[in-house]
Amino acid sequence: MEDVVLRPAPIPRRAVPASLFAAVGLLLLLAPRFLDRGSLNDIWNVAFGVILACSWNILGGFAGQVSIGYSAFIGIGAYTTVLLALKGVDPYLTLPLAAVLGALFSFLIGLPAFRLRGPYFTIVTIGVSEAVRVFASGVSFTGGSSGLRMPAGSFDFGVNYASMVVLALAVVALSAVLSRGAFGTALSAIRQDIDAAEALGIDSSRFKLAAHAISAALVALAGSLYAINFQYVAPGSVFDFRLSLSIVLMPIIGGVGTLAGPVLGAVIFSYLQIKLLTIPALRDSYLFLYGGLLILVMLFEPKGLVGLWNRLIAAVRRRSGGTDGP
Amino acid sequence: MSLLEVRGIDVFYGNVQALWGVSFDVTEGQIVTVIGANGAGKSTTLKTLAGLMKPKTGTVLFGGRDVTGLAPFELVEQGLVLIPEARQLWPAMTVLENLELGAYGRRARRDRARTLESIFAMFPHLKERVRQNAGTLSGGEQQMCAIGRGLMARPKLLLLDEPALGLAPMLVREVFTSLKTIRDQGVTVVLVEQNVSHALAIADRAFVLETGRITLSGPARELARDRRVRDSYLGLASL
Numbered sequence: 001m002e003d004v005v006l007r008p009a010p011i012p013r014r015a016v017p018a019s020l021f022a023a024v025g026l027l028l029l030l031a032p033r034f035l036d037r038g039s040l041n042d043i044w045n046v047a048f049g050v051i052l053a054c055s056w057n058i059l060g061g062f063a064g065q066v067s068i069g070y071s072a073f074i075g076i077g078a079y080t081t082v083l084l085a086l087k088g089v090d091p092y093l094t095l096p097l098a099a100v101l102g103a104l105f106s107f108l109i110g111l112p113a114f115r116l117r118g119p120y121f122t123i124v125t126i127g128v129s130e131a132v133r134v135f136a137s138g139v140s141f142t143g144g145s146s147g148l149r150m151p152a153g154s155f156d157f158g159v160n161y162a163s164m165v166v167l168a169l170a171v172v173a174l175s176a177v178l179s180r181g182a183f184g185t186a187l188s189a190i191r192q193d194i195d196a197a198e199a200l201g202i203d204s205s206r207f208k209l210a211a212h213a214i215s216a217a218l219v220a221l222a223g224s225l226y227a228i229n230f231q232y233v234a235p236g237s238v239f240d241f242r243l244s245l246s247i248v249l250m251p252i253i254g255g256v257g258t259l260a261g262p263v264l265g266a267v268i269f270s271y272l273q274i275k276l277l278t279i280p281a282l283r284d285s286y287l288f289l290y291g292g293l294l295i296l297v298m299l300f301e302p303k304g305l306v307g308l309w310n311r312l313i314a315a316v317r318r319r320s321g322g323t324d325g326p
Numbered sequence: 327m328s329l330l331e332v333r334g335i336d337v338f339y340g341n342v343q344a345l346w347g348v349s350f351d352v353t354e355g356q357i358v359t360v361i362g363a364n365g366a367g368k369s370t371t372l373k374t375l376a377g378l379m380k381p382k383t384g385t386v387l388f389g390g391r392d393v394t395g396l397a398p399f400e401l402v403e404q405g406l407v408l409i410p411e412a413r414q415l416w417p418a419m420t421v422l423e424n425l426e427l428g429a430y431g432r433r434a435r436r437d438r439a440r441t442l443e444s445i446f447a448m449f450p451h452l453k454e455r456v457r458q459n460a461g462t463l464s465g466g467e468q469q470m471c472a473i474g475r476g477l478m479a480r481p482k483l484l485l486l487d488e489p490a491l492g493l494a495p496m497l498v499r500e501v502f503t504s505l506k507t508i509r510d511q512g513v514t515v516v517l518v519e520q521n522v523s524h525a526l527a528i529a530d531r532a533f534v535l536e537t538g539r540i541t542l543s544g545p546a547r548e549l550a551r552d553r554r555v556r557d558s559y560l561g562l563a564s565l
Contacts, residue, residue: 189416189427196414199376200479201402201431 025169032158042274044161044229047168048222049270053250053262054171055218059211060248061257062184064191066122069109069129070247073102073216075136075238077223082148082233083141091150091228092163095221102220103213110212114205117194126244133239147234150227160229167225171218176259178214187211191257219247242287246273249290253297255306264305328387329354329483329514330375330406335384337367337374344370346538347384352483352531357505357515359525359546361559362535368518369411371535372485375516376408377401388483403431405482409489413472417461421452421471424460428478437480444511445474448504466497473504483514490521502528522559526550534559 028047032040052070060066077098084094113124136142178184189197190204198204227233237243246269254265276282276289301307330352337345345367352358360368373379375386377398385394388406398408415424425445429438446453449470455463460471469489476484486505490498502524509515519525526532529546534555542549549555 185419185423185427186430188419192416192418193414195378195410196416198378198398199402199408199410199414200428200475201399201407201434202427203397203399 021169021172025165028165028169029162032161037157040157040161042271044164045274046267046270047164048226049246049250049266050168050263051164051171051222052219052247053254053266053269054168054175055215055222056247057251057256057262058175058178058187058215059208061251061262062179062191063187063208063211064257065114065208065212066248067125067212068122068244068248069125069127069132070216070219071239071241071243072105072109072129072132073219074223074226074243075132075233075235076102076105077220078227078233078238079136079142079148080220081224081227082150085150086148088151091224092159095224098220098224099217102223103217106212106216107209110209114208114212126241129239129244130241133235133241136235136239142235143233145234145236147232147237150231150233155228155231157229160225164222164225164229167218167221172259172263174214174218175262179259183207183210245287245290249294251304253293253304255304258304258306261304261306268305327354328352329389330516331387332375333385333387335374335381335386337370337379337381339370344538345374345381348535348538348540349384350533350540350543352514352516354514355509355512356530357509357517357528358531358533359517359519359529360533360535361519361522361525361555363558364520365537366535367538368535369487370538372408372487372516372518375485376406378408399431402479403433405433405480406485407476407479407481407483408485409472409476409487411487412491413468415460415463415468415471415475417459419460420457421460421463422456424471424475425456425478428475429480431479434478434480438478441478441480445477448507449474466493466500469493469497469501470504473501473508477508477513481513483516484508485516485518487518488520489517490519490524498524522555523550526555 028043031043035043052074056067056070080098080101081091081094084097085091109125109128113121113128116124137145142148186197186202186207189202190207194204223238226238250265250269251262252265253269254263255261273286276286282289297304301311303310328351332348332350334347334349335345336343336347348367348371360371362368370379374381377396377400380395385392387393388401388404393401393404393406416427419427425442426438429435429441434441451467452470452474455467460468463471473486473489489501489505493501498521505515505517506528517525517529526546526549532544532546532549533540534542534549542552542554
């Protein structure tokens, strides 16, 4: 009889081999040597998307707590950086504080909201983020609806590009580590059956708060880098509800709760958005496209592109007469 | 000695009162069964004991300590473990992952390997399925996995909510036999069960819950002979 090993059994997710990950990372970091600014901008956007999607996936995917209010954390990161920069602090030195404030704010939302489950939780996150946007537009320290400009100074796109890419790689790596350890297993138990998780001694509130804080901190970091790159921040842009929606769409298109899904979804979504926004007729109607895409995914493959891929693999195996189908 | 003392608990769902001044004792080393019709408050009683619901009034003493209103994870750490209704396994995890996660608490984690061995000794069938996703198990296997997962938490008191629900008669017998084994290993058991004749056959004591109140209690053997119990819950058996 098979010997039972007392370690968490490998989770049956097809992980991207570490070597491929390292190679892609190296290539992206070396890209400024051989790509033009336009292409680098595209990569920057994709990296931004990857950070948002993978961070969201820690709470929304691994733990199954769907929040549609993540733009709040982008805004908090962005504003932390701009406000401190206006006080003369080096923008990159504001990153740690942005992460801490993002995490703190996640507790503020999470402590009341995690008492609710499923769609009720989601609705509260929408409400809170909208409230934050309205608040930020109304008070003066955010520059009101016209926003704030970073102090004029030397801006180096190369540094910002490298920071964004490194952060994206770090978030993907962190997701992989988290999903395999005890922390990820507990989140997965909460997603699959929260009552059972509670009944067996997993303090679900604590894990949900922790997952929320980690992802909020990462998204706030991305928000800081966003502000540094655009040198300008306004409530209408960083606290935009459409931004919150996009953050949810990316992992859903790619495959919620998987490792590769959010990355895949972010790459496709970000690239699509860049291209679509250059078509004048679509500039205002692109949300219709996303809505349609979302409906299609939900109808035909709720597990996203990763689910589609797994189905394809299974079909090929069946065709070739393999016996270990699911 | 009483391991669990429930003193006059009132439990509400919103404005609707589900339990009315429920009091009972559970003696260490016994199987105690709570019987009653649908909606009598059996599951509510277990959920309250496990900390998933909070009583509005009344107290729960566990091992002599007041544990009223403690969170589920704190109760698990003290050895009070619920195996929820309808198994509620984590379907996308393997059997082994389900079992291991049962030993999530600090106290249980230390003994993980030994507990696992004893569970496989009790349910040899489960060992053959360790790598299989829990969602693909049969109903009986799922129940064994759920009981095993509960045992992984090293309970002093195990609460079971309808473990025989929807199982074939042969499997029902196997599940009930395992409960006796569990008791003989020193774990106190509180069993909620619709299958009253089976429950009374293995239990030491029994309580009857009717619309949220305890109306009868006593040694299980006596209750099995009680005319009111026979008429209400063992109707077919007395024909």
